[in-house]
Amino acid sequence: MWMSKAIYADQHDRLVKAEAIVESVKIHNAALHTTMDWMRLRLNQLEHERAQLIHNYMGVQIAVPNIEPSRQSDNPADLFNQVPSYDDVGDAEADRMGIGWDDDGQFVAKVGK
Numbered sequence: 001m002w003m004s005k006a007i008y009a010d011q012h013d014r015l016v017k018a019e020a021i022v023e024s025v026k027i028h029n030a031a032l033h034t035t036m037d038w039m040r041l042r043l044n045q046l047e048h049e050r051a052q053l054i055h056n057y058m059g060v061q062i063a064v065p066n067i068e069p070s071r072q073s074d075n076p077a078d079l080f081n082q083v084p085s086y087d088d089v090g091d092a093e094a095d096r097m098g099i100g101w102d103d104d105g106q107f108v109a110k111v112g113k
Contacts, residue, residue: 040068040069047066051063063098
């Protein structure tokens with residue numbers, strides 16, 4: 001099959017433009033990740049400060065959420081197949097996290113750990 005020089009040049013130009021767009025999106029995405037990392041750090045800091053203020057003024061210790069980045073995958077198909085992880089963390093990790101079960105089998109969050 002033969003192709004005219006004009007069609008080939010047009011396809012080549014479209015390819016070059018598409019590659020330039022991909023590169024600019026990659027750079028923009030890296031900048032967004034940097035911004036999100038900074039915002040995550042600040043939010044974690046503010047949550048810890050808020051919990052400390054509540055403890056200082058009211059004497060109540062509250063659990064502090066810690067926002068962390070999600071695990072990234074290099075496989076694009078994983079974006080469509082993501083589900084929450086319900087894997088058992090084990091007894092030692094549960095104790096470290098301050099969670100457990102009472103004698104009746106009810107969930108217990110151990111505050112202050």
